[in-house]
Amino acid sequence: MKNILLRKAINFWHYFNASPFSIIHSKLRMGKLGTDVSDFFAFRLDEYETIFIAENNLALFTARPIECKHIFHFIDDSGNACGVFEVNSEDFHYNLAINKSMTGGVMVGGFTHHIKYADNVVSQYDSLLSHFDFQHRGYTGFRKMGQAGFSYVHGNFGGLYFDKDENIKSLARLRTKHVYTPQFTIKPNYDYDFIFSNPVNRKIYIKFLLINVERTEILVYKCLAPFATNKFTFNQLGIENDCNISWETNFPVGRCVVFENNGDYFDVFHA
Amino acid sequence: MSEYFFLVNVGDGIVSSVCLSKFIPNRLSKSPIGIKYKVAIYIQNLDSTIWKKIDEVEFNNSNNITLKSSSYDLEVGQLAVVVPCNIEAVLDDSVNILPEPLSRKVDHSPVNERATISFKKGNVYSSFQGEFPYQMSKIKGAFLTFDPLILGNSKDIKTKIVFINIHSKILTVKDYFELFVADIKTKETILSKGYMHNSACIIDISSSEDSGYVFYSKETLGIPIFISYDEKGGYLSVEHTHPPAEYFWNNKIEGQRLLKQNWLSQL
Numbered sequence: 001m002k003n004i005l006l007r008k009a010i011n012f013w014h015y016f017n018a019s020p021f022s023i024i025h026s027k028l029r030m031g032k033l034g035t036d037v038s039d040f041f042a043f044r045l046d047e048y049e050t051i052f053i054a055e056n057n058l059a060l061f062t063a064r065p066i067e068c069k070h071i072f073h074f075i076d077d078s079g080n081a082c083g084v085f086e087v088n089s090e091d092f093h094y095n096l097a098i099n100k101s102m103t104g105g106v107m108v109g110g111f112t113h114h115i116k117y118a119d120n121v122v123s124q125y126d127s128l129l130s131h132f133d134f135q136h137r138g139y140t141g142f143r144k145m146g147q148a149g150f151s152y153v154h155g156n157f158g159g160l161y162f163d164k165d166e167n168i169k170s171l172a173r174l175r176t177k178h179v180y181t182p183q184f185t186i187k188p189n190y191d192y193d194f195i196f197s198n199p200v201n202r203k204i205y206i207k208f209l210l211i212n213v214e215r216t217e218i219l220v221y222k223c224l225a226p227f228a229t230n231k232f233t234f235n236q237l238g239i240e241n242d243c244n245i246s247w248e249t250n251f252p253v254g255r256c257v258v259f260e261n262n263g264d265y266f267d268v269f270h271a
Numbered sequence: 272m273s274e275y276f277f278l279v280n281v282g283d284g285i286v287s288s289v290c291l292s293k294f295i296p297n298r299l300s301k302s303p304i305g306i307k308y309k310v311a312i313y314i315q316n317l318d319s320t321i322w323k324k325i326d327e328v329e330f331n332n333s334n335n336i337t338l339k340s341s342s343y344d345l346e347v348g349q350l351a352v353v354v355p356c357n358i359e360a361v362l363d364d365s366v367n368i369l370p371e372p373l374s375r376k377v378d379h380s381p382v383n384e385r386a387t388i389s390f391k392k393g394n395v396y397s398s399f400q401g402e403f404p405y406q407m408s409k410i411k412g413a414f415l416t417f418d419p420l421i422l423g424n425s426k427d428i429k430t431k432i433v434f435i436n437i438h439s440k441i442l443t444v445k446d447y448f449e450l451f452v453a454d455i456k457t458k459e460t461i462l463s464k465g466y467m468h469n470s471a472c473i474i475d476i477s478s479s480e481d482s483g484y485v486f487y488s489k490e491t492l493g494i495p496i497f498i499s500y501d502e503k504g505g506y507l508s509v510e511h512t513h514p515p516a517e518y519f520w521n522n523k524i525e526g527q528r529l530l531k532q533n534w535l536s537q538l
Binding site for chain 2: 014015017018019020036037053055057060061062063065092093131132133134135137139147148149150151152153154155176177178179180181182183184185211212213216242244246248252253254264265267269270271
């Protein structure tokens with residue numbers, strides 16, 4: 001009996017430490033907490049343009065155009081609200097070109113996407129909506145000024161919502177320290193920007209590790225304020241051969257947006 | 272959970288590549304930093320149900336393995352499936368069931384075991400962290416996705432949708448399927464293209480200014496990849512769309528089932 005209880009306790013501990021979101025709150029319907037859940041997206045207007053493809057979830061769900069209000073909350077690199085933009089659309093997707101007037105002049109930061117439907121729409125689809133809560137993932141597109149097209153990353157992590165008093169809340173949680181290693185190589189003579197967003201109301205600490213064939217070395221320590229989005233740039237790391245990079249955080253999944261730049265072209269992807 | 276990866280010849284001088292490291296993608300700090308494994312590369316001719324092993328690659332003294340589609344003689348639409356395997360596994364040259372990929376997890380940390388999947392044309396390249404889930408290779412289903420990544424593209428930009436379909440179980444016959452493109456508003460079919468088990472269906476498509484597209488197959492699952500590029504060689508972008516289940520915070524599977532039902536009943 002003791003062994004069974006011990007095994008159950010260990011299993012729960014593994015499950016708890018591997019859960020990126022609040023175990024209790026994730027079981028509740030969003031109707032009890034807020035409206036809908038958004039990933040935490042990054043924008044950058046420093047040398048780059050950013051667009052966002054927002055999804056009209058109920059329209060996509062029901063396969064018919066339905067008017068909604070898209071609401072975008074912009075948050076600066078210190079985690080403070082810096083702008084809100086709202087627009088109505090009945091299309092399945094809405095393309096938002098992000099500009100400085102929306103972000104309060106902030107050049108690099110984060111944002112969330114939420115939607116609201118009119119009361120008559122909510123009533124019409126009440127039985128359907130009573131079983132589902134929507135999540136906003138969307139796609140963020142980046143291009144350098146004057147480039148032909150955008151390069152996209154899909155939303156990945158966040159669990160952010162606004163409560164009835166319009167305060168930002170999060171279902172994301174910090175756990176035991178984890179090390180995340182994207183499966184790409186850091187190349188000599190390339191520059192890298194790592195954009196991290198912090199979707200929790202506590203500071204997070206990031207330890208970057210550079211790995212070559214011989215050894216692993218600590219590259220730098222960084223800190224992110226609650227709800228902040230920061231860009232960490234690594235220029236000319238002085239490496240002679242391809243290396244790998246890891247980072248240690250208290251997120252069970254510590255992903256970020258990576259920009260790789262060789263001077264002529266850039267690549268962007270979710271780590 | 273374990274994952275396959277893939278190289279594919281998509282034509283037009285675009286080379287695909289896969290980069291894997293020996294390091295665990297996500298782990299507890301106290302867990303081992305990496306594991307020993309190798310990768311095997313299997314192809315299936317378009318008219319065959321037999322997988323042929325065409326390569327085995329080990330890390331040797333490197334921390335990374337990078338494989339390119341141009342290193343193998345692939346026809347347009349043909350896949351080379353990259354299978355992580357135990358370092359000591361003895362692999363047959365010819366099999367009718369694709370080996371189960373080795374899991375690279377060492378603890379309970381959550382994350383799909385991804386690779387960098389890149390596409391390059393000339394000097395321009397783009398990548399994403401991706402995979403083809405082993406579980407998906409064993410089940411039947413219907414596929415549906417939308418085209419938000421090409422909405423509003425200029426006329427100078429070409430786009431390919433590359434629909435990756437891997438079926439790891441034994442096949443007695445190679446079936447023929449169709450991938451359809453329909454107008455997202457009118458639901459009318461615009462075009463379709465055939466594909467076989469274990470191949471990539473590649474459709475060249477231009478951006479629609481006033482509407483959008485929905486892509487679907489009622490016969491197989493698969494991973495959709497959008498490759499947008501200009502012929503001048505100054506731009507290339509690649510990304511995969513997320514599955515409809517991701518529109519839902521809770522009841523993801525039921526939500527996806529109903530969403531597909533709502534669309535496919537009208538298509």
